[in-house]
Amino acid sequence: MTSTGERVHAAALELFAERGFHGTGIRQLAEHAGLSSATLYHYMGxxxxxxxxxxxxxxxxxxxxxxxxxxxxxxxxxxxxxxxxxxxxxxxxxxxxxxxxxxxxxxxxxxxxxxxxxxxxxxxxxxxxxxxxxxxxxxxxxxxxxxxxxxxxxxxxxxxxxxxxxxxxxxxxxxxxxxxxxxxxxxxxxxxxxxxxxxxxxxxxxxx
Amino acid sequence: MTSTGERVHAAALELFAERGFHGTGIRQLAEHAGLSSATLYHYMGxxxxxxxxxxxxxxxxxxxxxxxxxxxxxxxxxxxxxxxxxxxxxxxxxxxxxxxxxxxxxxxxxxxxxxxxxxxxxxxxxxxxxxxxxxxxxxxxxxxxxxxxxxxxxxxxxxxxxxxxxxxxxxxxxxxxxxxxxxxxxxxxxxxxxxxxxxxxxxxxxxx
Amino acid sequence: MTSTGERVHAAALELFAERGFHGTGIRQLAEHAGLSSATLYHYMGxxxxxxxxxxxxxxxxxxxxxxxxxxxxxxxxxxxxxxxxxxxxxxxxxxxxxxxxxxxxxxxxxxxxxxxxxxxxxxxxxxxxxxxxxxxxxxxxxxxxxxxxxxxxxxxxxxxxxxxxxxxxxxxxxxxxxxxxxxxxxxxxxxxxxxxxxxxxxxxxxxx
Amino acid sequence: MTSTGERVHAAALELFAERGFHGTGIRQLAEHAGLSSATLYHYMGxxxxxxxxxxxxxxxxxxxxxxxxxxxxxxxxxxxxxxxxxxxxxxxxxxxxxxxxxxxxxxxxxxxxxxxxxxxxxxxxxxxxxxxxxxxxxxxxxxxxxxxxxxxxxxxxxxxxxxxxxxxxxxxxxxxxxxxxxxxxxxxxxxxxxxxxxxxxxxxxxxx
DNA sequence: AATGAATGAGACTTCATTCAT
DNA sequence: GATGAATGAAGTCTCATTCAT
Structure with a gap:
């Protein structure tokens, strides 16, 4: 029901809020969104x-x-x-x-x-x-x-x-x-x- | 008058406040304090x-x-x-x-x-x-x-x-x-x- | 008049000549040929x-x-x-x-x-x-x-x-x-x- | 006898000449010079x-x-x-x-x-x-x-x-x-x- | 006290390629 | 035909840290 793009946003929101932007790595982001880090780049710049x-x-x-x-x-x-x-x-x-x-x-x-x-x-x-x-x-x-x-x-x-x-x-x-x-x-x-x-x-x- | 240790603290304060802890690198810290990054470790853990x-x-x-x-x-x-x-x-x-x-x-x-x-x-x-x-x-x-x-x-x-x-x-x-x-x-x-x-x-x- | 395959070849020629083979990405190639990168693979190995x-x-x-x-x-x-x-x-x-x-x-x-x-x-x-x-x-x-x-x-x-x-x-x-x-x-x-x-x-x- | 910096240059010369600039990776460069890729950056920009x-x-x-x-x-x-x-x-x-x-x-x-x-x-x-x-x-x-x-x-x-x-x-x-x-x-x-x-x-x- | 050299790990990002649709 | 989605591997480069000197 939730699109992948939305899942990415949600994951980013959670991690950025909790650990800060610089404290959040791309890989953590990907993992949190249930994607590979390369796939992440389909949904963001x-x-x-x-x-x-x-x-x-x-x-x-x-x-x-x-x-x-x-x-x-x-x-x-x-x-x-x-x-x-x-x-x-x-x-x-x-x-x-x-x-x-x-x-x-x-x-x-x-x-x-x-x-x-x-x-x-x-x-x-x-x-x-x-x-x-x-x-x-x-x-x-x-x-x-x-x-x-x-x-x-x-x-x-x-x-x-x-x-x-x-x-x-x-x-x-x-x-x-x-x-x-x-x-x-x-x-x-x-x-x-x-x-x-x-x-x-x-x-x-x-x-x- | 200001000791090296104090200079390190001052530099860290400025950079951490401005760019955040994770946004500040050890090398920037050292440069801002006028030291080499290795020397920094004499004044901190x-x-x-x-x-x-x-x-x-x-x-x-x-x-x-x-x-x-x-x-x-x-x-x-x-x-x-x-x-x-x-x-x-x-x-x-x-x-x-x-x-x-x-x-x-x-x-x-x-x-x-x-x-x-x-x-x-x-x-x-x-x-x-x-x-x-x-x-x-x-x-x-x-x-x-x-x-x-x-x-x-x-x-x-x-x-x-x-x-x-x-x-x-x-x-x-x-x-x-x-x-x-x-x-x-x-x-x-x-x-x-x-x-x-x-x-x-x-x-x-x-x-x- | 020019077929898609020819357009791909022409694009590749231009980019390979200008930036070299390793300097040219599949995506640039696709864009230059007016195709998606996946489509490119219909016209080449x-x-x-x-x-x-x-x-x-x-x-x-x-x-x-x-x-x-x-x-x-x-x-x-x-x-x-x-x-x-x-x-x-x-x-x-x-x-x-x-x-x-x-x-x-x-x-x-x-x-x-x-x-x-x-x-x-x-x-x-x-x-x-x-x-x-x-x-x-x-x-x-x-x-x-x-x-x-x-x-x-x-x-x-x-x-x-x-x-x-x-x-x-x-x-x-x-x-x-x-x-x-x-x-x-x-x-x-x-x-x-x-x-x-x-x-x-x-x-x-x-x-x- | 040869300094590390010279070794880096020699390695780069060999690889760039053989595989081209874009065809040569940083890791290959490092390996060829006998260094870790991080160390390489001590000797170059x-x-x-x-x-x-x-x-x-x-x-x-x-x-x-x-x-x-x-x-x-x-x-x-x-x-x-x-x-x-x-x-x-x-x-x-x-x-x-x-x-x-x-x-x-x-x-x-x-x-x-x-x-x-x-x-x-x-x-x-x-x-x-x-x-x-x-x-x-x-x-x-x-x-x-x-x-x-x-x-x-x-x-x-x-x-x-x-x-x-x-x-x-x-x-x-x-x-x-x-x-x-x-x-x-x-x-x-x-x-x-x-x-x-x-x-x-x-x-x-x-x-x- | 001070630092150049060194590094494993990891940063962000792009790579060429495949596949289901 | 055509493409969005997906990915493992690799890209360049920086990270915090240690150590011999």
Whole structure:
């Protein structure tokens, strides 16, 4: 049911996430995918090409989801909570992908890195924009919006390092918890209108 | 003034941080330190030994500083702010060390990893303890203390990835900003005694 | 109009001549012929078979033409001039073929080499015979007939390396020039019957 | 007595000459030199670097010897005979070197090729000059000086393909024979003053 | 203290070739 | 006819490490 190409991607994801790009050999990759190392080259270009493909796939999905959220509402707290929820959820569901994207950029050659970083920047710009908007609208209170962006992204991405889908915490719970942390970090005080329930009353004026 | 051994450590720090452990060759290491690759082996055991040494040095300093703070006061918000300040400051001052510690654990063999992870766990336990204490004392309001710990640590460690000592933000400022973010994330509302007064509107109703 | 098989031969000729047998991959060959590498094997045996086919085709044509000339006259100078003219002309017209034949014998396995070298020897024997005849008849004056044969063949084959069909020198001119060089090299002085009159001062004393 | 580096060069010369550059593997090279393939890399850069070194060494020797001859006399026939003698002698004495230089230029990457071809062109220019001079002074009679140059060089280089130092023909004899062939090819008629004996009477006026 | 020389193992990648479809 | 998939062997080169000097 799964094609060979998909098996190659899956194997690469697992090994790159676990041992790093440089820590993973072509032969291990082949063995993990159930192929000979020569056959591997039917399904990829270079090893670096494979890494780039994985990264691009992952980042493009993230950007797409992010842009959808960005266009969904003008309300900054809502948008931010949604971004956090989406980000955390996808990091929890696809921890391998996101770890590879987050940790292996340094393994790319300059030209490839540029391409990948451009995508990542596009995604981060969405976050920057919500925060800027929230600060502008008076919903958020932070000294430095860019520090806040970095702090939020780091903290949310960390989920890929520990979340256990078989554990007792559900994805919804996780998303709500992180959204709450994020909003508080941004200086939003707990108000039924802005915490999870908020989405029900989109016309609520901003607090603080 | 700098001994050869120190030069080796410095070179390793730079290269491991920039290209990763597996991405750094013994020959590059030697060249970067101004030695022949054979001579390198006078100043280190294996390449992995070198990595462990760097990690242990860094982590021990962190643990020592953390334990000093942990023993300094019972007041959870103060302790947490101090931990954050120290953590952030040292990540800003020693970005190479901290990046190596944070990113290269996967490159260690199981037995070495155990040793390093034990140290890291000891450090993280200090954070866990403050948060638990703060929750117990009613200063902090979080759903999950362990999630909060992880979120805080990730967010604070990120500083090593972007802080520029030559930029316009000073270390003190940085520490204060992050302490404030952390306390807010933990649900602490503006209190002149624990957070910089400026940022907070003292008349805010304040939830929880 | 050109069959696929011919396209394969043409592609092989070009690539073998340009990059050598070992420098040419099956995949490049296929691409150059506009086929997949698997399809290539419908039109050839092994890569070495292909090389042998090209060589044999080329050498057989040469031998055939040479034998025709050899049987055409008893006059050694005429025969030699004709051989030179034919050799030079075919090297100018089919530089790829001749370069492959001349340069890639070393790439053949012993048994295949034997076969090809036998053909080449047969061709060279024709030259040897004319020279021997010319020496015997007193037309040629050389110390060593075999050295003369080698010198002549090398010199004439070189044409395949530089002759430009689009340049200003025509094939007829080329053939005449080389025939003249060859006859002079063999010690034949200008004789209106065998060499272009223009180049020779008919009153030259003329040695033997 | 022979250094390892020299052994590597000797092994490369033998194999490149016998099987061609692309036909020679690194492992065969190492085995032939009595080293492991990894050790080989102590004594060379890439395989191509090795080839270039061999070619440059050989060509530089040839250029040096050629320039010495070029500066030794103004008499074109003498100079040409000396060039031929030197060329033929060195091709007979160092057949491996010269074969590699003559046959493997196509294996070089563009930039390397440029460098090597420049040297070769410098050498060939010496030949072109003598022929031009001889034509100008009326000693040589050829329709095309550049064709003559090519013909002569091809014919003389061929020696590296068959001369057997253990055979009955001595080097001196070989040189004389080829000089005689060359002069005749250039239209110089046999005159004691220009054939081998000529060098004894350097003041002899030009013949023809 | 320092290093040139050496190496087995393994890196990534391509080789020529076969075969089922 | 034609080709995608597959592979063992081999390609060039670098790896971390040792050792005699």
């Amino acid at each position: 270079t090893k670096e090409d494979l890494l780039v493909t994985l990264m691009r796939t992952s980042l493009e999905r993230l950007v797409r989801a992010g842009e959808e959220i960005a266009g969904s509402t003008d309300d900054a707290p809502t948008r931010l909570a949604d971004l956090v929820g989406m980000h955390v959820t996808s990091h929890a569901q696809r921890p391998l992908e996101t770890r590879v994207v987050d940790d292996e950029v340094h393994a790319l050659s300059p030209s490839r890195r540029q391409e990948v970083v451009a995508l990542r920047d596009r995604y981060e710009a969405l976050w920057q924009q919500v925060i800027d908007d929230g600060v502008g609208s008076g919903h958020f209170a932070v000294t430095s919006a860019s520090i806040a962006r970095r702090a939020l992204l780091e903290m949310c991405s960390g989920v890929a390092r520990w979340y256990d889908p078989a554990g007792r915490m559900g994805l919804g719970e996780l998303a709500e918890e992180y959204s709450a942390l994020a909003l508080r970090l941004l200086g939003v005080v707990g108000d039924p209108a802005t915490t999870p329930a908020r989405r029900v009353a989109p016309d609520t004026p901003g607090p603080v | 294996t390449k992995e030994d070198l990595l462990v040494t760097l990690m242990r040095t860094s982590l021990e300093r962190l643990v020592r500083a953390g334990e000093e703070i942990a023993g300094s006061t019972d007041d959870a918000p103060t302790r947490l702010a101090d931990l954050v300040g120290m953590h952030v400051t040292s990540h800003a001052q020693r970005p190479l060390e901290t990046r190596v510690v944070d990113d290269e654990v996967h490159a260690l063999s199981p037995s070495r990893r155990q040793e390093v992870v034990a140290l890291r766990d000891r450090y993280e336990a200090l954070w866990q303890q403050v948060i638990d204490d703060g929750v117990g004392s009613g200063h902090f309001a979080v759903t999950s203390a362990s999630i909060a710990r992880r979120a805080l640590l990730e967010m604070c460690s990120g500083v090593a990835r972007w802080y520029d000592p030559a930029g316009r933000m000073g270390l003190g400022e940085l520490a204060e900003e992050y302490s404030a973010l952390a306390l807010r994330l933990l649900g602490v509302v503006g209190d002149p005694a624990t957070t910089p007064a400026r940022r907070v509107a003292p008349d805010t109703p304040g939830p929880v | 092994t890569k070495e078979d292909l090389l042998v086919t090209l060589m044999r085709t080329s050498l057989e044509r040469l031998v055939r033409a040479g034998e025709e000339i050899a049987g055409s006259t008893d006059d050694a100078p005429t025969r030699l001039a004709d051989l030179v003219g034919m050799h030079v002309t075919s090297h100018a017209q089919r530089p790829l073929e001749t370069r492959v034949v001349d340069d890639e014998v070393h790439a053949l396995s012993p048994s295949r080499r034997q076969e090809v070298v036998a053909l080449r020897d047969r061709y060279e024997a024709l030259w040897q015979q004319v020279i021997d005849d010319g020496v015997g008849s007193g037309h040629f004056a050389v110390t060593s007939a075999s050295i003369a044969r080698r010198a002549l063949l090398e010199m004439c084959s070189g044409v395949a390396r530089w002759y430009d069909p689009a340049g200003r020198m025509g094939l007829g001119e080329l053939a005449e020039e080389y025939s003249a060089l060859a006859l002079r090299l063999l010690g034949v002085v200008g004789d209106p019957a065998t060499t272009p009159a223009r180049r020779v001062a008919p009153d030259t004393p003329g040695p033997v | 890439t395989k191509e670097d090795l080839l270039v070194t061999l070619m440059r060494t050989s060509l530089e020797r040839l250029v040096r010897a050629g320039e010495e001859i070029a500066g030794s006399t103004d008499d074109a026939p003498t100079r040409l005979a000396d060039l031929v003698g030197m060329h033929v002698t060195s091709h007979a004495q160092r057949p491996l070197e010269t074969r590699v230089v003559d046959d493997e230029v196509h294996a070089l990457s563009p930039s390397r090729r440029q460098e090597v071809v420049a040297l070769r062109d410098r050498y060939e220019a010496l030949w072109q000059q003598v022929i031009d001079d001889g034509v100008g002074s009326g000693h040589f009679a050829v329709t095309s000086a550049s064709i003559a140059r090519r013909a002569l060089l091809e014919m003389c280089s061929g020696v590296a393909r068959w001369y057997d130092p253990a055979g009955r023909m001595g080097l001196g004899e070989l040189a004389e024979e080829y000089s005689a062939l060359a002069l005749r090819l250039l239209g110089v008629v046999g005159d004691p003053a220009t054939t081998p004996a000529r060098r004894v009477a350097p003041d002899t006026p030009g013949p023809v």
